[in-house]
Amino acid sequence: MPKIKVNGQEIEVPEKSTVIQAFKQAGVDICHYCWHPGLSIAGVCRLCMVQVEGMPKLQIACNTEVKEGMSVNNTSDVVKETVKWGLDFHLINHPLDCPICDQAGECGLQDQYMQFGSYDPEMAEPKVKKSKAVDLGPTVMLDKERCILCSRCVRFTDEVSKTNELGIFNRGDRSEIGTVQGKPLDNNYSLNTVDICPVGALTSKDFRFRQRVWYLKEADSICPGCSTGCSVKVHYNEEGVWRVKPRVNPEVNGHWMCDVGRNTYKYVNLKSRLLSGKVGKRDLWQEVSVEDAVRSAGLKLRETSPDAIAVVYTGQYTNEEYASAFKFFKEELKVKNVFHWLNNPEKVNEFDGLLFRGDRNPNTKGLENAFASFGAKGSWDNLQAGINGRKFKTVIVFGPEDQSVFPDLDEKIKMFSQAENLIWLTACANKSLDSVGGETWQIPVKTYIEKAGSFTNFQGKVQDFKAGTTIVPQALSVSEAVELMAGREINWNLRPRGVGGPKTNYAVSDRGEL
Amino acid sequence: MASTFSMSAEGLAFIKKELTRYETPYSAIIPSLFRVQAEHGWVPPEAVVLLGKTLNLPEAHINEVLYFYTMFNTKPVGKFHIQVCTNISCAMNGGRELTQALCKHYGVEVGQTSADGKVTINKVECLGSCDTAPMMQVNADSYLENLTPESAIKKLKEMGA
Ligand code: SF4
Ligand code: SF4
Ligand code: FES
Ligand code: FES
Numbered sequence: 001m002p003k004i005k006v007n008g009q010e011i012e013v014p015e016k017s018t019v020i021q022a023f024k025q026a027g028v029d030i031c032h033y034c035w036h037p038g039l040s041i042a043g044v045c046r047l048c049m050v051q052v053e054g055m056p057k058l059q060i061a062c063n064t065e066v067k068e069g070m071s072v073n074n075t076s077d078v079v080k081e082t083v084k085w086g087l088d089f090h091l092i093n094h095p096l097d098c099p100i101c102d103q104a105g106e107c108g109l110q111d112q113y114m115q116f117g118s119y120d121p122e123m124a125e126p127k128v129k130k131s132k133a134v135d136l137g138p139t140v141m142l143d144k145e146r147c148i149l150c151s152r153c154v155r156f157t158d159e160v161s162k163t164n165e166l167g168i169f170n171r172g173d174r175s176e177i178g179t180v181q182g183k184p185l186d187n188n189y190s191l192n193t194v195d196i197c198p199v200g201a202l203t204s205k206d207f208r209f210r211q212r213v214w215y216l217k218e219a220d221s222i223c224p225g226c227s228t229g230c231s232v233k234v235h236y237n238e239e240g241v242w243r244v245k246p247r248v249n250p251e252v253n254g255h256w257m258c259d260v261g262r263n264t265y266k267y268v269n270l271k272s273r274l275l276s277g278k279v280g281k282r283d284l285w286q287e288v289s290v291e292d293a294v295r296s297a298g299l300k301l302r303e304t305s306p307d308a309i310a311v312v313y314t315g316q317y318t319n320e321e322y323a324s325a326f327k328f329f330k331e332e333l334k335v336k337n338v339f340h341w342l343n344n345p346e347k348v349n350e351f352d353g354l355l356f357r358g359d360r361n362p363n364t365k366g367l368e369n370a371f372a373s374f375g376a377k378g379s380w381d382n383l384q385a386g387i388n389g390r391k392f393k394t395v396i397v398f399g400p401e402d403q404s405v406f407p408d409l410d411e412k413i414k415m416f417s418q419a420e421n422l423i424w425l426t427a428c429a430n431k432s433l434d435s436v437g438g439e440t441w442q443i444p445v446k447t448y449i450e451k452a453g454s455f456t457n458f459q460g461k462v463q464d465f466k467a468g469t470t471i472v473p474q475a476l477s478v479s480e481a482v483e484l485m486a487g488r489e490i491n492w493n494l495r496p497r498g499v500g501g502p503k504t505n506y507a508v509s510d511r512g513e514l
Numbered sequence: 515m516a517s518t519f520s521m522s523a524e525g526l527a528f529i530k531k532e533l534t535r536y537e538t539p540y541s542a543i544i545p546s547l548f549r550v551q552a553e554h555g556w557v558p559p560e561a562v563v564l565l566g567k568t569l570n571l572p573e574a575h576i577n578e579v580l581y582f583y584t585m586f587n588t589k590p591v592g593k594f595h596i597q598v599c600t601n602i603s604c605a606m607n608g609g610r611e612l613t614q615a616l617c618k619h620y621g622v623e624v625g626q627t628s629a630d631g632k633v634t635i636n637k638v639e640c641l642g643s644c645d646t647a648p649m650m651q652v653n654a655d656s657y658l659e660n661l662t663p664e665s666a667i668k669k670l671k672e673m674g675a
Contacts, residue, residue, distance in 0.1 A: 154574075157574075158572070164572030164573075164574050164575070165574060166574060167572075167574030167575060167577055167578040168578055169577055169578060169581040169582075170581050170582065171581075171582045171583075179574065180559075180562070180573040180574050180577050181559050181562075181573075
């Protein structure tokens with residue numbers, strides 16, 4: 001492995017590394033736009049200039065391979081001057097509309113300018129005007145003036161999504177990003193272009209103008225959208241969760257995530273959630289505290305004979321939650337009838353070749369492991385027959401967190417509710433549950449952002465995650481619900497406080513469709 | 515107009531042959547676009563779709579080339595396609611004034627075609643004839659050089675425009 005010097009600091013880097021990778025490895029800041037570790041090298045922004053000892057001219061770090069004994073720096077006056085004026089060129093036709101730009105606060109141009117630019121602009125010519133709100137497709141908006149033509153987005157659609165929608169058309173200062181004949185940028189990975197766009201040229205239709213990024217906090221999590229389990233970060237504030245972005249994980253998702261996964265923050269927010277317990281029959285139900293609901297459900301379970309109980313699991317909970325639930329039902333209640341509710345059996349094995357899988361559950365593997373170690377999985381026919389034949393009096397369902405991926409939801413609610421008692425744990429409210437005929441308990445549970453635990457992805461990789469924020473403080477994790485159903489106590493004092501929910505006086509809350 | 519696009523069998527054969535000449539199909543884009551333009555006068559979107567299929571390249575990449583060069587017409591042009599150079603040498607020697615004079619004479623704006631379909635005027639980048647600035651190109655092969663507005667109009671008249 002070659003040893004080189006980066007700004008005087010000696011490091012050893014892998015064979016065939018580029019100088020910019022060496023800078024990253026050494027933790028030394030270097031100005032750059034077009035280079036992205038997940039894409040090919042373009043070498044077009046000319047900002048990653050470095051001085052290599054013994055070479056007459058400056059080199060671009062992204063396209064220069066390291067050599068044994070090389071000594072490079074980006075601190076000499078000539079490098080600093082070059083980068084500064086390079087930035088000035090990038091800003092010649094840039095509109096500098098940061099105050100109304102959605103990228104402000106996480107913009108490469110702002111950041112680089114503050115660190116490497118800081119000059120008095122010397123351009124007296126008027127700027128070239130271009131279109132500012134181009135509808136690129138269902139998820140992305142383009143501002144052609146802000147684009148600095150780094151070509152990252154084009155390389156993404158060429159190399160990663162392989163959908164080839166984008167190109168750079170015209171030339172010189174008229175060059176602009178676009179699609180062919182106005183065809184939409186429309187693929188399940190299109191929002192990654194927004195992530196990698198270093199400026200505010202590409203913005204997310206879903207997120208733009210809704211929050212200033214510096215008001216958001218960030219928490220690491222795992223996407224629950226499918227069995228791939230991409231590493232993500234969620235951005236939230238005191239009103240709720242606003243977006244999900246990918247986090248680099250070479251073993252699972254690399255730098256990317258899919259657009260479907262980015263929607264998983266929506267059902268987490270207050271508007272969709274079940275906020276209290278609900279107990280009773282059709283239209284006669286009462287809202288009760290979560291504790292009352294879960295305790296009375298526990299009472300019902302404990303007074304039903306074990307053979308008359310059926311437990312239905314979905315693959316949407318954590319390994320830890322399965323462990324406590326399986327333990328409770330098997331060891332304490334001696335229930336033998338456990339069932340796996342798989343939402344889309346025809347599609348589970350589908351895969352788009354990049355990340356997205358047909359199994360729209362984050363933890364099917366974990367659930368299968370729990371079945372393997374705790375109890376045999378019952379067949380769906382037995383469940384149906386047991387309910388119809390009145391064998392199962394009490395059915396408890398660990399219902400889907402993301403109800404939209406359960407196309408058979410209503411049909412299954414109908415089927416389960418033919419039992420005398422139905423106990424349903426759910427993160428989101430569901431109208432159909434309010435009007436079923438038998439005795440029902442609805443118990444609010446936490447979503448993935450609100451709890452710690454682990455999911456086992458399709459590869460069998462166990463991925464831990466921590467709690468991010470709490471939206472519905474009264475919602476329980478399954479483990480807590482099990483404790484209470486067993487008649488034990490949990491420590492209520494340790495429970496987190498929730499967010500306040502959306503503020504109503506925001507001008508932006510009335511905006512129309514974009 | 516655009517929907518009637520089709521290529522001659524020889525044209526298609528030419529493109530396929532071009533494909534075999536280079537290491538990458540990207541190199542065949544320019545000759546193919548020239549061929550389309552020679553047959554059709556301009557390059558309609560349908561041609562880009564056809565080339566995409568024939569060269570097995572994304573349409574976006576063909577459009578990148580098509581829109582980069584001023585020598586490809588992305589709109590129909592008149593019988594006389596006047597391309598006035600307004601790059602540095604020509605601009606300094608009156609290329610822009612020449613353009614204005616021609617526009618006034620034919621009653622069109624830059625980028626437009628006259629109502630009778632005879633004349634289209636465009637501004638283009640350096641045509642490699644800086645020593646005879648200002649100059650312009652008419653259609654694919656005539657260079658008119660060392661121009662004044664008057665001499666330009668006179669020469670165009672002689673050509674029939
Ligand atoms: S839109 Fe953004 S990512 Fe694409 S070329 Fe422009 S600056 Fe780069
Ligand atoms: S591929 Fe699956 S896990 Fe990854 S972001 Fe998409 S839905 Fe989420
Ligand atoms: S990062 Fe090296 S040239 Fe753009
Ligand atoms: S500048 Fe006009 S031909 Fe070169």
